Amino acid sequence: MQGHSQPLQNSTAIVANHTPTQNQLLNALSAEVQQRLFPHLERVEMPLGKVLYESGDVMRYVYFPTDCIVSLLYVMENGSSAEISVVGFDGLIGVALFMGGESTTSRAIVQSAGFAYRLLGQRLKDEFNRHGELLHLMLRYSQALITQMAQTAVCNRHHSIEQQLSRWLLLSLDRLKDNHLVMTQELIANMLGVRREGVTEAAGRLHKQGVIDYSRGHILVTNRAKLEQLSCECYAVVKAETDRLLPIQARS
Amino acid sequence: MQGHSQPLQNSTAIVANHTPTQNQLLNALSAEVQQRLFPHLERVEMPLGKVLYESGDVMRYVYFPTDCIVSLLYVMENGSSAEISVVGFDGLIGVALFMGGESTTSRAIVQSAGFAYRLLGQRLKDEFNRHGELLHLMLRYSQALITQMAQTAVCNRHHSIEQQLSRWLLLSLDRLKDNHLVMTQELIANMLGVRREGVTEAAGRLHKQGVIDYSRGHILVTNRAKLEQLSCECYAVVKAETDRLLPIQARS
DNA sequence: TTAACTCTGTGCGCTATCGTACATAGCAGC
DNA sequence: GCTGCTATGTACGATAGCGCACAGAGTTAA
Numbered sequence: 433m434q435g436h437s438q439p440l441q442n443s444t445a446i447v448a449n450h451t452p453t454q455n456q457l458l459n460a461l462s463a464e465v466q467q468r469l470f471p472h473l474e475r476v477e478m479p480l481g482k483v484l485y486e487s488g489d490v491m492r493y494v495y496f497p498t499d500c501i502v503s504l505l506y507v508m509e510n511g512s513s514a515e516i517s518v519v520g521f522d523g524l525i526g527v528a529l530f531m532g533g534e535s536t537t538s539r540a541i542v543q544s545a546g547f548a549y550r551l552l553g554q555r556l557k558d559e560f561n562r563h564g565e566l567l568h569l570m571l572r573y574s575q576a577l578i579t580q581m582a583q584t585a586v587c588n589r590h591h592s593i594e595q596q597l598s599r600w601l602l603l604s605l606d607r608l609k610d611n612h613l614v615m616t617q618e619l620i621a622n623m624l625g626v627r628r629e630g631v632t633e634a635a636g637r638l639h640k641q642g643v644i645d646y647s648r649g650h651i652l653v654t655n656r657a658k659l660e661q662l663s664c665e666c667y668a669v670v671k672a673e674t675d676r677l678l679p680i681q682a683r684s
Numbered sequence: 685m686q687g688h689s690q691p692l693q694n695s696t697a698i699v700a701n702h703t704p705t706q707n708q709l710l711n712a713l714s715a716e717v718q719q720r721l722f723p724h725l726e727r728v729e730m731p732l733g734k735v736l737y738e739s740g741d742v743m744r745y746v747y748f749p750t751d752c753i754v755s756l757l758y759v760m761e762n763g764s765s766a767e768i769s770v771v772g773f774d775g776l777i778g779v780a781l782f783m784g785g786e787s788t789t790s791r792a793i794v795q796s797a798g799f800a801y802r803l804l805g806q807r808l809k810d811e812f813n814r815h816g817e818l819l820h821l822m823l824r825y826s827q828a829l830i831t832q833m834a835q836t837a838v839c840n841r842h843h844s845i846e847q848q849l850s851r852w853l854l855l856s857l858d859r860l861k862d863n864h865l866v867m868t869q870e871l872i873a874n875m876l877g878v879r880r881e882g883v884t885e886a887a888g889r890l891h892k893q894g895v896i897d898y899s900r901g902h903i904l905v906t907n908r909a910k911l912e913q914l915s916c917e918c919y920a921v922v923k924a925e926t927d928r929l930l931p932i933q934a935r936s
Numbered sequence: 937t938t939a940a941c942t943c944t945g946t947g948c949g950c951t952a953t954c955g956t957a958c959a960t961a962g963c964a965g966c
Numbered sequence: 967g968c969t970g971c972t973a974t975g976t977a978c979g980a981t982a983g984c985g986c987a988c989a990g991a992g993t994t995a996a
Contacts, residue, residue, distance in 0.1 A: 514875075584837045881946085
């Protein structure tokens with residue numbers, strides 16, 4: 433294989449007629465909205481490896497790629513990582529801006545060099561902020577849900593069944609009134625996407641460590657603090673982000 | 685462990701003063717919006733195992749749980765599954781309704797029995813539909829992104845490195861102009877959250893099967909059709925859903 | 937040309953998880 | 967109390983992926 437010394441040089445031919453409509457989302461807008469929005473777009477270069485934002489950063493811009501690819505990457509505490517999503521000319525980077533969360537728990541990094549148009553986040557928000565309270569609440573919740581999904585993906589990749597079971601128990605507990613769950617190991621296995629036997633073993637270990645009691649479809653968490661220790665970071669990340677996005681009064 | 689013969693019986697004590705505000709999202713709304721919305725809410729029982737919607741179903745209602753838990757579950761072609769997300773009194777089921785997609789690729793199933801309030805989807809949409817075209821486009825894109833994340837989670841759980849590499853190559857290819865990627869195996873490994881050696885081995889197998897050529901940071905896909913065969917269902921699912929949600933003209 | 941560096945290939949022992957099979961234990965209904 | 971069903975426990979070989987170590991191949995710079 434040869435002849436790829438300058439793989440992106442063909443893009444120079446395209447530069448001449450670069451236009452925002454090379455991004456599918458921008459292209460899908462009506463002429464009216466395009467006329468209102470396009471004057472505020474700024475064409476920017478997207479070199480390989482450029483970080484658009486880090487986990488927790490408040491975003492200033494949304495980016496509409498034309499011929500680059502950007503990865504949404506989750507980086508764990510120990511440094512290992514997993515890609516959550518890929519964005520190209522078909523999408524945009526920065527949904528958190530109009531979702532209302534302002535930041536996310538992932539990093540956005542350019543995976544294939546090229547160009548994009550960026551738009552000051554405030555412009556986009558201005559476009560939305562006329563709208564109702566209900567909408568904004570729903571959007572913020574959606575972002576929390578997205579965070580949970582992203583973390584599930586990471587957890588599936590990197591953590592042991594015991595850690596995932598701990599995370600799962602905590603997530604369920606947070607949505608119940610007491611420390612008692614009605615749930616068979618078989619069903620938990622379906623949820624986690626693992627064998628039932630794997631759950632049996634992990635539950636046995638949690639029991640030996642004095643964290644849970646259980647019997648035929650009933651699970652009682654007896655030491656929640658320790659369960660949180662045994663869980664991976666995923667639980668805490670999701671909880672913190674959910675609390676940030678939806679700072680509602682404490683659970684009753 | 686005993687004394688759990690009727691685990692949910694304590695909820696009977698709560699039934700007396702059931703109110704929509706037991707759901708955090710509904711509770712977070714202003715009195716004004718609550719007054720407009722609450723008359724349309726209908727309290728419904730959520731028995732264990734009840735399926736609120738299947739993958740692809742058009743949703744009629746959004747559900748606001750008060751004391752039940754609902755799992756968003758992705759079911760694969762071979763029947764195995766993985767939970768994508770959990771929803772309780774902190775959230776709602778049916779974001780696709782206001783996202784604009786009407787349906788999702790996951791199943792919603794009651795994991796812990798209880799109650800919820802439901803709202804006819806059209807009511808919610810009426811509340812949103814006054815708003816702009818840009819908003820709706822952004823929301824639909826967000827749903828496509830959510831689909832991709834959910835599928836990443838499933839893929840991480842169930843599929844081999846070779847399948848995931850195939851999926852990843854296809855996702856990248858769709859966002860480029862030719863069949864040529866500039867990407868080291870090391871970086872791909874970071875993206876997939878696996879060892880670099882694992883990528884080397886999988887890439888070697890793809891090469892032996894005549895699907896790709898590669899050399900030091902360059903990958904050329906020579907047989908895309910076969911690559912799609914070798915990929916897991918995840919690629920096709922994401923592509924189909926993205927095309928459904930954002931039916932924009934074919935890539936140039 | 938040589939040196940330094942980066943990327944890729946390969947081997948090896950280790951571990952978690954899988955697939956399968958079967959044994960036991962708790963609960964429900966007759 | 968017996969029967970049958972469902973949930974849980976356990977064992978065992980197979981395997982995918984890991985961590986590590988190092989070799990070779992390609993690329994860049996001196």
